[in-house]
Amino acid sequence: xxxxxDFPMEKLLKSAAGLAAGxxxxxxxxxxxxxxxxxxxxEFTARLGRDCLILKGASEALFTARPLxxxxxxAQDMGDELISLLEEQIDSARLFPKILDHLKxxxxxxxxxxxxxxxxxxxxxxxxxxxxxRLASVPALLIATVRTDELSSDHAIWQVIGDIPSxxxxxxxxxxxxxxxxxxxxxxxxxxxxGLHLVTGGNPFFVTELLGGQxxxxxxxxxxxxxxxxxxxxxxxxxxxxxxxxISVIPGSVExxxxxxxxxxxxxxxxxxxxNRGILIEDEHGHIQFRHELARQAVLERLSVSRRRAxxxxxxxxxxxxxxxxxxxxxxxxxxxxxxxxxxxRLLDFAPRAASEAARLGAHKQAAALLARxxxxxxxxxxPVAAQFYEDWAYEQGLSxxxxxxxxxxxxALELWRSLGRTDKTGxxxxxxxxxxxxxxxxxxxxxxxxxxxxxxEGLPTSAGLAMAYSLRSQHYMLQxxxxxxxxxxxxxxxxxxxxxxVETQVHALNNVGTAMLFSGREEGKPMLERSLELALQHDFxxxxxxxxxxxxxxxxxxxxxxxxxxxxxxxxxxxESHDLDAWTYYLVGWQAQLRMEQxxxxxAEAITRRVLSLEKLSLVMRLPALxxxxxxxxxxxxxDGLNYLQEALDGASATGEIQRIVPVRxxxxxxxxxxxxxxxxxxxxxxxxxxxxxxxxxxxxxxILAWHRxxxxxxxxxxxxxxxxxxxxxxxxxxxxxxxxxWLTLGLPFEAxxxxxxxxxxxxxxxxxxxxxxxSQIGARTGVLLARKRAMExxxxxxxxxxxxxxxxxxxxxxxxLTQREExxxxxxxxxxxxxxxxxxxxxxxxTVEHHVSTLFxxxxxxxxxxxxxxxxxxxxxxxxxxxxxx
Numbered sequence: 001x002x003x004x005x006d007f008p009m010e011k012l013l014k015s016a017a018g019l020a021a022g023x024x025x026x027x028x029x030x031x032x033x034x035x036x037x038x039x040x041x042x043e044f045t046a047r048l049g050r051d052c053l054i055l056k057g058a059s060e061a062l063f064t065a066r067p068l069x070x071x072x073x074x075a076q077d078m079g080d081e082l083i084s085l086l087e088e089q090i091d092s093a094r095l096f097p098k099i100l101d102h103l104k105x106x107x108x109x110x111x112x113x114x115x116x117x118x119x120x121x122x123x124x125x126x127x128x129x130x131x132x133x134r135l136a137s138v139p140a141l142l143i144a145t146v147r148t149d150e151l152s153s154d155h156a157i158w159q160v161i162g163d164i165p166s167x168x169x170x171x172x173x174x175x176x177x178x179x180x181x182x183x184x185x186x187x188x189x190x191x192x193x194x195g196l197h198l199v200t201g202g203n204p205f206f207v208t209e210l211l212g213g214q215x216x217x218x219x220x221x222x223x224x225x226x227x228x229x230x231x232x233x234x235x236x237x238x239x240x241x242x243x244x245x246x247i248s249v250i251p252g253s254v255e256x257x258x259x260x261x262x263x264x265x266x267x268x269x270x271x272x273x274x275x276n277r278g279i280l281i282e283d284e285h286g287h288i289q290f291r292h293e294l295a296r297q298a299v300l301e302r303l304s305v306s307r308r309r310a311x312x313x314x315x316x317x318x319x320x321x322x323x324x325x326x327x328x329x330x331x332x333x334x335x336x337x338x339x340x341x342x343x344x345x346r347l348l349d350f351a352p353r354a355a356s357e358a359a360r361l362g363a364h365k366q367a368a369a370l371l372a373r374x375x376x377x378x379x380x381x382x383x384p385v386a387a388q389f390y391e392d393w394a395y396e397q398g399l400s401x402x403x404x405x406x407x408x409x410x411x412x413a414l415e416l417w418r419s420l421g422r423t424d425k426t427g428x429x430x431x432x433x434x435x436x437x438x439x440x441x442x443x444x445x446x447x448x449x450x451x452x453x454x455x456x457x458e459g460l461p462t463s464a465g466l467a468m469a470y471s472l473r474s475q476h477y478m479l480q481x482x483x484x485x486x487x488x489x490x491x492x493x494x495x496x497x498x499x500x501x502x503v504e505t506q507v508h509a510l511n512n513v514g515t516a517m518l519f520s521g522r523e524e525g526k527p528m529l530e531r532s533l534e535l536a537l538q539h540d541f542x543x544x545x546x547x548x549x550x551x552x553x554x555x556x557x558x559x560x561x562x563x564x565x566x567x568x569x570x571x572x573x574x575x576x577e578s579h580d581l582d583a584w585t586y587y588l589v590g591w592q593a594q595l596r597m598e599q600x601x602x603x604x605a606e607a608i609t610r611r612v613l614s615l616e617k618l619s620l621v622m623r624l625p626a627l628x629x630x631x632x633x634x635x636x637x638x639x640x641d642g643l644n645y646l647q648e649a650l651d652g653a654s655a656t657g658e659i660q661r662i663v664p665v666r667x668x669x670x671x672x673x674x675x676x677x678x679x680x681x682x683x684x685x686x687x688x689x690x691x692x693x694x695x696x697x698x699x700x701x702x703x704x705i706l707a708w709h710r711x712x713x714x715x716x717x718x719x720x721x722x723x724x725x726x727x728x729x730x731x732x733x734x735x736x737x738x739x740x741x742x743x744w745l746t747l748g749l750p751f752e753a754x755x756x757x758x759x760x761x762x763x764x765x766x767x768x769x770x771x772x773x774x775x776x777s778q779i780g781a782r783t784g785v786l787l788a789r790k791r792a793m794e795x796x797x798x799x800x801x802x803x804x805x806x807x808x809x810x811x812x813x814x815x816x817x818x819l820t821q822r823e824e825x826x827x828x829x830x831x832x833x834x835x836x837x838x839x840x841x842x843x844x845x846x847x848x849t850v851e852h853h854v855s856t857l858f859x860x861x862x863x864x865x866x867x868x869x870x871x872x873x874x875x876x877x878x879x880x881x882x883x884x885x886x887x888x
Contacts, residue, residue, distance in 0.1 A: 002043050003181045003204075005036065008172045012044045015141055015170065019052065019109035024135030026128065026142040026164060028157075031174035033294055034205025037145040040174070041113060052141075053077070053108055056283075058115035060252030061293070062336045064369045065121035067358040069252075070114045071099070072330070076285070078102060087328075092123055092362035093540060093579075096130045103131070103140040111141045116293075117157060118150040123363035125160050132164040133577070148173075163582070166836065166851070166866070167858040176202030186211060205292055229298035232279060243270045244279065248299040249311045249340070253287035257327070261318040312341035331357055335370055344377045348385075352392065359396060368396035387416035391429060398432075402439050402619070410436060424465060427457035431469055434476070441620050443480070443657030450476050467496040467505040474512040478519075481659040481696035486516035507535045507544045515551040519558075519660075519698040521724075546576050546584035553588060557595050558700050560726075560747045565595050583622050586612045589870070590625030597629050600750040600779035604831065606633045608870050611833035620652050627652065628665055635672035636751065638782035642672055659692055663701050670708055675783040683712055690717060703729030711759060732756060738764060741771075750775045754784055758791055766797045773801045819857070826853045830866060831873055 002009070008029070015025045029037050045054045055077050057070025066072065068086070075082045082102065085095055103110055117124065131142060146157060161169060177185075182197040189211045200206035209229060233244055246262050247254055260267045271288065274280040281291050290296040303311070316337040319329040331354035338346040351374035355367040371393040378386045394409035410433050417425035430453035438446035450472050457466040474490035477483075490513035497505035510532035517525025529552050536545035549572030556565035569592045576585035589612050597605035612618070612626035627649040634642030646669050653661035666685050673681035686708055694702065694717070703725030709716050710733050725733075728747065731740040737756045744753035754775035760768035769792040776784030792798045819827065829839045840850040858869075 002036070002039060003184065004177055005040055005043075005174070008040055008174060009044060009047075011170065011172055012040075012143070013047065016044075016048060016052065016109075016111070019139045019141055022137055022139050024103075024138040024140045024142070025168055025170060026132040026135060026144070027170045027172060028144050028146055028161060029172045029174065030146045030148050032149045032176075032203065033147050034203045034292060035174045035176065036204045037147075037174060038115065038292075039204070041115075041143065041145070045111065045113075048111065051109070053106065053110045054113070055110060056113045056115065058252055059117055059119040059121070059124065061119050062251050062332060063339060063373065064332055064336065064354070064358075064366045065119055065124070065363070066330055066332045067121050067361040067363040067366060068123050068127065069121065069330075069332075070117075070124055071127065074112065089357065089360055091360050092126060093542065095361070096127060099127070100131060100134060100138070103138050106139070109139040109141070111143065114142065114144040116147065117144045118147045118155070120157075121358065121361075121363040121366045122156070123358070123361040123366075125156055126362050129160045129163055132160070132168060135168050136165075162835070165858065167855045177204055177207065178202065182207055205294060209295075226298045226301060229295050230302060232277065233299060236273065236277065236279075239266060240270055240273050244274065244299050245303060245307070246311055246314065247280070247288065247290070248296050248303070249308060249337075250315060251296075253283065253289040256286040256288070257322065258315075258318060259288050261321065262314065309341055312337045313343065316341055316343065316346065330354075332366075332370070335373070339373055344380055348374055348377060348381060352389065355392065355396065364396050364399045368393060368400070371396060383416050383420055384422075387413050387420070387422075387425070390416070391425075394432070398436060402436050407433070407436055423456050423460055424463070427453045427460075427465055427469060430456060431465075431472055434472060438476075438479075438656075439619055439621065441652065441655035441657070447476055447480075462496060462500065464497070464500055464502040464505060467493050467500060467502050468508065470496065471505050471509040471512060474509055474516075478512045478516045479658050479660065481519070481694075481698075483516040483520040483696050487513050490516070503535060503539055504541060504544070507532050507539070507541055507548075510535070511544070511548050511551060515555065518555045520696070521699050542579045542581060543584070546572070546579075546581050549575060550584065550588060550591075553591050557591055557598070558698060560598070560700070560749065562595065562599065562748050569595065582615075583618060586615060586618060587622045587625060590622075590627075590629065592870075593626055593629040597633055598749050598751075602633050602637055602780050604870070604873055605629055607831040607833055609633070611866070611870065614833060620655065624649060624652050624656075624661055628668060631665075632668045632671070635668070635675060636781045636783060638786075643669075646672060659694065659697060662692065663689065663694070663697060663705070667701070667704055667708065674708075674712070675787065677787070679712060682708075683714055686712065686714060699725050700729075707732045711755075728752075732759075738768065741768075750779050751781055751784065754781070754788070758788060766792070766795045769795055770797060770800050770802075777802060823853055823857050826850070827857055827869070827873075830854070830857075830869055 012027065015027055018025060029040065031037055048054065055074040057073030059065055059069050071082075072086060075086055079102070082099070085098055114120070114124065114128065117128070120128075128142065128144060131138075131140070135142070151157065161171070177197075179197040179202070182200070182202060185207055186192065186196055191211055196207060196210065200210060209232075233241060236244070243263055247259075250258075254262075259271070263270055271280070271282075275282060278291060279295065280288055282288055290299075300308070316334065319334050319337065323329055331350055335347060335350035335354045338350055351370045355370040355374075358364070358370065359367040371389060375389055375393055378389055381389070390409045390413035394406050394413065397409070398406045410429055414426060414429040414433065417429060430449050434446045434449035434453060437443075437449065450469070453469045454466075454473060457463065457469050460466070470489050470493035474486050474488075474493055477489060478486035490509045493505055493509035494513070497503075497509060510528045514525040514528030514532060517523075517528065519525075529548055533545060533548040533552070535541075536548060549568060553565060553568040553572055556562070556568055569588060572588045573585055573592070576582075576588060589608055593605045593608040593612070596602075596608065609626040609630040613623065613630065627645055631642050631645030631647075631649055634645060636642075646665060650662075650665045650669065653665045656662075666689055670682045670685035673679070673685060686705070689705060694705070697705075706716055706725060707729055708714075728740050728743040731737070731743060737760045741753045741756040741760075744750075744756060754772040757768040757772035757775070769788055773785055773788035773792060776782075776788055789798060789801050792801050825843070826839060829842060834842065836850050836854060837847060839845075839854075840847045843850065
């Protein structure tokens with residue numbers, strides 16, 4: 001009987017009811033160990049009856065989690081096709097869509113229960129995120145149980161929850177039992193309840209265990225529970241106790257075949273005894289496990305170190321015997337028991353194979369952990385094996401963090417391969433060192449290693465490795481704004497890749513060459529980028545496709561082709577999201593913020609950047625677009641912290657050594673100084689650009705540099721002649737600021753148009769200053785308004801400058817989308833980047849109330865995620881925030 005679980009049960013049943021309408025949901029059930037998550041689910045699935053297919057799987061406390069462990073548990077009930085797919089060892093990019101198709105086409109609704117996902121591998125979390133984002137029209141209910149006492153604040157499960165659209169995810173936090181509920185349980189057991197709630201903290205498992213013991217123990221909860229469990233075990237016979245000790249070293253459930261091998265001829269008798277005593281339970285598939293994980297741990301803690309080691313060795317021998325007879329025990333389990341048995345030889349055999357399997361399924365953190373365990377014993381293997389260990393670990397670990405340890409491991413691999421005369425491997429690791437240092441913003445080292453890679457590989461017969469090394473050199477020059485070198489090296493890479501039939505390198509090099517051409521003003525680069533994207537999509541090179549979207553979008557934004565930019569950003573963000581390429585997603589979102597800023601939508605730009613910058617573990621390069629935009633916006637609206645953001649951006653940009661990142665930030669700092677009427681600082685920032693080789697800079701940034709020199713009266717720098725910059729810049733440089741303002745407005749850049757109007761002299765100066773003030777005011781550029789007002793006063797027309805408008809809610813209105821004022825306020829806070837919990841605190845409302853508002857809001861707007869909302873609001877802010885900004 002469940003006690004005090006009516007609301008969680010009601011929520012689960014409500015979620016299940018949506019399946020009839022084809023609506024799925026992902027529900028997380030959270031709470032401490034023993035709080036009753038499994039009991040709640042058992043009761044819930046019993047109430048569902050045969051209306052749904054119930055699938056169950058669990059993660060275990062292995063030192064490295066089983067790749068897709070819960071899915072493997074479910075596979076036997078999902079049909080032979082899924083079992084075959086798992087056995088075929090296809091990667092997650094092909095496996096996940098197959099699972100989604102299975103859920104869509106199943107003859108009845110499916111409930112998938114993922115237990116203990118706090119121990120889940122990376123691939124399982126990716127699967128939850130992949131499916132969770134697509135449940136709107138899928139008749140499947142996903143339920144994941146999480147032990148909150150196993151979670152740190154940066155646990156990956158929080159990002160999974162945050163990345164799923166709020167209307168598709170729910171959280172149920174199970175609370176401890178009240179004193180009244182504990183009293184009810186103790187009375188039913190015929191025991192005295194005095195002090196029981198205090199000792200157990202209302203934890204149902206703790207209460208049950210203590211009620212099942214001879215007497216209540218003194219002391220803290222952990223000791224009490226250990227004693228209660230052991231008291232129950234000690235009443236068993238010696239054979240049963242030995243069996244429980246054996247089972248305790250196996251996290252999770254034990255298959256019947258493994259149980260029989262370990263228990264021997266008395267397996268049935270021993271099992272019946274343990275089942276009757278309620279210590280072990282058997283599931284519908286015949287798998288055996290302790291009634292609760294805490295009970296297993298209590299038995300395990302009583303074992304000596306040598307006893308544990310011996311038992312792990314026995315389990316490992318049983319797994320190997322099973323494999324020899326044709327069975328397929330999971331490599332991760334074998335590696336776990338080999339490590340715990342301190343069997344170095346077997347660990348070095350199983351760990352790399354298990355790591356390879358984990359990586360194939362996308363569980364790269366687990367792969368890195370397995371290889372790290374093996375690396376501790378690297379002195380026991382030959383030099384080639386050791387070199388491969390270092391190389392593989394550096395790759396897997398480098399996917400989540402690029403730190404000194406990863407660089408060191410690549411260096412060790414390089415050193416070993418070089419000593420073995422393996423020039424091909426030397427070139428490969430030099431290429432990777434180049435990429436790693438680039439990601440860390442260490443451009444000089446990246447350049448050096450890429451040159452060494454080419455030198456090494458050119459001494460060998462032509463290979464795909466050499467083609468990619470050429471393309472890497474091309475990419476380096478492209479990033480350094482050296483277009484001719486980028487094109488030259490890229491063409492070499494393309495020619496060699498075509499000879500070898502190497503499509504991947506063709507995709508990479510076409511991207512480099514096309515980008516270099518476009519940024520140097522050569523339109524023939526467009527079809528090259530389009531071809532690169534076509535090939536990347538055709539061959540499922542997801543990250544290469546994301547890179548094309550990124551470079552193409554940057555070009556469209558910088559070159560003020562805003563219609564193209566809108567299309568590419570929308571397509572690129574959707575592609576990145578659908579393929580869970582989160583780092584690429586947020587880099588593009590940063591450029592979307594740049595677009596909104598240039599269009600004068602400062603509020604949207606700021607909200608987008610704050611959302612990006614709130615994310616953890618984004619690399620320096622991925623953070624820079626959003627950081628730069630936030631600094632510029634804050635400076636334009638007159639907030640002093642804009643300079644802090646820009647200085648942080650400058651530090652990051654300078655670390656990369658890339659002109660394409662350094663120049664925009666220094667120009668932003670010059671603009672901020674000018675807006676603050678600090679012309680000396682403005683000139684200093686402009687003059688600081690003289691230290692850089694700007695010959696390969698794109699024409700728009702060249703034009704911006706020249707324009708600021710013109711505005712501040714500085715001598716023009718030694719850049720290319722005026723005709724190499726856009727027409728709007730040519731007009732400014734010629735002193736025709738009225739023409740420049742018209743062009744800026746035609747392009748869709750009101751801030752730049754207002755800047756140009758401030759510099760109009762002669763008989764049109766008065767009207768221009770008033771028009772500038774109006775433009776600045778409409779977009780919220782308060783610093784610009786002050787400058788325009790000052791200019792108008794100097795011209796004697798200050799009284800004609802319009803006064804600031806009142807706030808957005810000063811006019812009663814009927815919202816075109818039917819949003820209430822409260823919903824519009826919630827929408828504004830979502831756009832600001834706040835989570836549901838933060839919105840609840842801001843509005844002094846309960847989390848449930850806010851969740852209701854957010855759910856209603858998503859339904860009215862038809863949005864699928866918070867990023868979807870940001871994209872929609874950025875494109876049509878006047879539709880979502882009514883009345884339009886110009887009427888506020």
